[in-house]
Amino acid sequence: MSKMKSVVVALTVVSSMMISASVVAADGAALYKSKTCWSCHGKDAKTPLMPFYPSLAGQNADYMFNQMKDIKSGARNNGQTAAMKGVMGLVNEEEMRVLADWLAEQQ
Numbered sequence: 001m002s003k004m005k006s007v008v009v010a011l012t013v014v015s016s017m018m019i020s021a022s023v024v025a026a027d028g029a030a031l032y033k034s035k036t037c038w039s040c041h042g043k044d045a046k047t048p049l050m051p052f053y054p055s056l057a058g059q060n061a062d063y064m065f066n067q068m069k070d071i072k073s074g075a076r077n078n079g080q081t082a083a084m085k086g087v088m089g090l091v092n093e094e095e096m097r098v099l100a101d102w103l104a105e106q107q
């Protein structure tokens with residue numbers, strides 16, 4: 001009986017992990033569209049509008065999260081940052097995290 005119980009617990013844990021992973025995937029894709037990211041970085045996140053805009057698909061998640069925070073705060077302010085900065089007003093840190101995680105998973 002107790003063995004049965006732990007199997008049930010294990011299955012519940014696995015299925016709730018699967019649900020939260022798919023929520024992040026759906027949110028990331030939706031945010032990427034609704035916050036207009038695709039218009040500069042490309043629908044697939046690797047065909048940017050301008051050749052000198054960065055490709056984001058598969059980039060490191062923590063790195064991207066930090067770059068977004070720095071662009072938003074002004075800590076990062078180099079050549080093309082101004083193009084990106086206006087958009088950062090549309091996303092909060094939680095959304096940046098979801099976007100960074102989703103982008104890192106894109107191929």
Ligand code: HEC
Nearest residue numbers: 035036037040053054064067078079080081083084087099
């Ligand atoms: C108006 C065009 C534009 C839009 C819209 C835009 N970006 Fe950017 N983004 C840029 C440019 C240009 C850069 C490079 C800035 C630089 O040269 O410093 C950049 C840089 C980045 C970086 C850092 C990449 C790196 O390799 O350092 C990330 C991450 C990023 N954008 C994510 C996003 C996300 C997520 C969105 C939507 C919320 C978004 N961008 C919307 C133009 C845009």
